Amino acid sequence: MPIHEKSLIRPENLKVQENIELEGIDVSGHWSTFIESRVVTDYNEAMEEEIAALPGGEFIHRCWQCGSCTNSCTVNAINADFNPRYWIYLIRTGMESELLRDKDIIWQCVSCNKCTYACPRDVVPEGVMKATAHWLELKGHTPKSHSTIFDEIFSEQVIETGKIEDGRTIRRYFKQTGQALRQPWLEEMVKRLLRNLPIGMLTRMGLANFITPKTAGWSGARDAIKEYVSEQEAHHRKVLGLDDLVKAAENEL
Amino acid sequence: MSKPILIVGGGPAGLAAAHSLATFGQACILVEKEDRLGGAPILEGYAKLVPSGEWARDAIGGMVDRAAGHELVDVKTETTVTSFTGEMGDFTAVLSNGDSVDVSAAILCTGFTHFDSANKPEWGFGTYPDVVTTTQVEQMISSGNGVRCLSDGRKPKRVAILLCVGSRDRQIGREWCSKICCTVSANMAMEIREELPDCHVYIYYMDIRTFGLYETKYYWKSQEEFKVKYIKARIAEVTSDGEKLIVKGEDTLVKRPITIPFDMVVHAIGMDPNVDNPQLSEVFGVDLEPHGYVDKANSYSASGLTNKNGVFVAGSATGPETIDDSIAQGKAAAMAVLEQRQLSARLVG
Numbered sequence: 160m161p162i163h164e165k166s167l168i169r170p171e172n173l174k175v176q177e178n179i180e181l182e183g184i185d186v187s188g189h190w191s192t193f194i195e196s197r198v199v200t201d202y203n204e205a206m207e208e209e210i211a212a213l214p215g216g217e218f219i220h221r222c223w224q225c226g227s228c229t230n231s232c233t234v235n236a237i238n239a240d241f242n243p244r245y246w247i248y249l250i251r252t253g254m255e256s257e258l259l260r261d262k263d264i265i266w267q268c269v270s271c272n273k274c275t276y277a278c279p280r281d282v283v284p285e286g287v288m289k290a291t292a293h294w295l296e297l298k299g300h301t302p303k304s305h306s307t308i309f310d311e312i313f314s315e316q317v318i319e320t321g322k323i324e325d326g327r328t329i330r331r332y333f334k335q336t337g338q339a340l341r342q343p344w345l346e347e348m349v350k351r352l353l354r355n356l357p358i359g360m361l362t363r364m365g366l367a368n369f370i371t372p373k374t375a376g377w378s379g380a381r382d383a384i385k386e387y388v389s390e391q392e393a394h395h396r397k398v399l400g401l402d403d404l405v406k407a408a409e410n411e412l
Numbered sequence: 413m414s415k416p417i418l419i420v421g422g423g424p425a426g427l428a429a430a431h432s433l434a435t436f437g438q439a440c441i442l443v444e445k446e447d448r449l450g451g452a453p454i455l456e457g458y459a460k461l462v463p464s465g466e467w468a469r470d471a472i473g474g475m476v477d478r479a480a481g482h483e484l485v486d487v488k489t490e491t492t493v494t495s496f497t498g499e500m501g502d503f504t505a506v507l508s509n510g511d512s513v514d515v516s517a518a519i520l521c522t523g524f525t526h527f528d529s530a531n532k533p534e535w536g537f538g539t540y541p542d543v544v545t546t547t548q549v550e551q552m553i554s555s556g557n558g559v560r561c562l563s564d565g566r567k568p569k570r571v572a573i574l575l576c577v578g579s580r581d582r583q584i585g586r587e588w589c590s591k592i593c594c595t596v597s598a599n600m601a602m603e604i605r606e607e608l609p610d611c612h613v614y615i616y617y618m619d620i621r622t623f624g625l626y627e628t629k630y631y632w633k634s635q636e637e638f639k640v641k642y643i644k645a646r647i648a649e650v651t652s653d654g655e656k657l658i659v660k661g662e663d664t665l666v667k668r669p670i671t672i673p674f675d676m677v678v679h680a681i682g683m684d685p686n687v688d689n690p691q692l693s694e695v696f697g698v699d700l701e702p703h704g705y706v707d708k709a710n711s712y713s714a715s716g717l718t719n720k721n722g723v724f725v726a727g728s729a730t731g732p733e734t735i736d737d738s739i740a741q742g743k744a745a746a747m748a749v750l751e752q753r754q755l756s757a758r759l760v761g
Contacts, residue, residue, distance in 0.1 A: 196669050197668055197669070198668070198669045198670065198671055199663060199666075199668050199669070199670045199671070199672070200670075200671050200672070201672060201673065202612075202614075202672060204570075204612050207639075220635060220636065220639050221632075221635060221636050223635070223642070224644070224665055245665075245666070248665050248666065249666070251641060252641065252643060252663070254666065254668075257666065257668075280632075
């Protein structure tokens with residue numbers, strides 16, 4: 160295809176007429192290729208506020224697009240499409256459809272925080288990446304990531320009991336993410352635990368799978384944490400307009 | 413006491429020079445072509461000044477009262493200078509009212525002329541009533557009426573400020589940076605957000621030149637506290653779909669064309685050389701530099717010197733200048749006049 164800078168062109172913007180004749184000349188196929196320009200026709204002004212409302216996104220409005228985050232980025236070194244500077248810009252200007260094109264790679268941030276230390280204006284790009292991935296999930300653009308599922312299982316257990324029981328966490332995590340419980344590495348780990356741990360500790364670990372131990376006097380802390388979490392969730396739902404989204408979806412059904 | 417000093421122009425530089433000279437017992441004649449003193453901040457109805465945040469009518473009005481109220485300052489409004497002859501220490505100026513006055517030196521504080529946006533018709537000024545200049549928005553704010561669309565008086569929901577209108581543009585023969593528009597625009601964007609919190613303000617820029625300490629107080633503050641959005645794009649044209657203004661350009665950071673609807677578009681107009689500079693050059697015998705401003709000699713030995721001995725220059729007559737620096741230059745030129753008088757007195761004595 161005789162087009163330069165192909166990387167700048169999105170395939171859906173290439174228009175090719177299979178059969179077309181202009182003034183008696185057959186210009187079918189590649190001869191009739193047209194590129195539709197990708198024009199931004201409006202800004203979604205709510206977008207920046209929505210992401211800023213999520214933990215980590217608070218300082219996104221400080222960005223002046225110097226690119227320090229992107230050029231210090233661990234993931235960008237491997238995948239040039241991973242560009243925090245660009246995404247921050249899309250969010251700030253409200254170019255939602257453009258951001259959604261990259262929804263399947265935004266979660267890949269490894270939280271190395273090199274950007275956090277490079278940023279001259281304390282935007283905390285790592286936090287923004289986290290908030291953006293969170294936003295994509297809350298808005299239903301991406302399914303819950305494995306790490307979100309793990310976080311939920313983990314924190315639910317801690318909040319409920321004040322303790323964490325590894326066996327239960329792993330079983331629920333594997334189940335919810337559709338993974339087999341019998342993983343070679345896990346079997347090997349259990350074998351070695353059985354071989355090397357003192358019998359008293361093994362007994363306690365085993366029992367913990369059947370009874371649910373709780374931290375003494377935990378209920379006060381549990382209630383406080385639950386109240387805070389539900390406040391935060393209600394705030395996020397409100398700023399992101401999630402209840403309206405749900406209503407709209409119900410109306411469509 | 414020696415002959416009076418002629419000060420041409422009653423803006424910040426001229427007022428500062430007059431007050432300084434009078435304070436040192438030197439009589440001066442302050443000639444102003446308009447009917448009032450104060451220069452652009454008063455005549456054009458500026459709102460709050462950068463960086464003090466004081467209202468122009470209070471800050472510059474105070475300077476007017478102080479200079480005009482001094483017994484050694486002879487103010488002549490609606491007056492220009494038609495001829496200026498003689499040499500350092502012994503000039504004769506003929507004024508437009510026919511008077512002839514003997515003066516020992518002159519300080520040109522003749523200022524600038526705002527760029528006329530009609531010279532960039534592609535940006536819609538003069539075609540659409542909701543395309544306005546920074547000066548007009550200043551007037552909306554200083555009048556107390558608030559920022560409103562001129563077409564129907566509604567409060568704008570989305571405002572675009574276009575930087576470098578009449579600056580840094582070889583197409584219209586204006587290569588200079590007007591120096592203050594970035595800062596003024598950032599300040600104006602904050603004022604709009606303060607008055608109309610639901611109104612989103614976008615600034616379209618090529619570079620942001622909020623120099624020195626203005627960086628924190630204007631550029632950073634407008635982003636961090638007022639959520640003003642900066643888009644790196646030089647706008648191609650401003651049109652209308654019948655309801656909204658349509659701003660077209662390229663968002664250079666995403667390599668994407670944009671056609672965004674706006675309620676109001678503000679031109680951050682630059683500072684042109686005073687339209688009277690060719691006549692001033694002829695009357696006073698001072699050279700103009702290539703852009704058309706009064707050419708200023710280097711200031712290592714004395715401030716505000718021109719090519720003509722005895723004719724000094726200060727403020728935005730010499731190029732785009734801030735109010736604060738114009739005032740400083742006015743005072744510096746006054747000091748240069750006194751220095752020269754002292755030096756020649758010693759030589760004579």
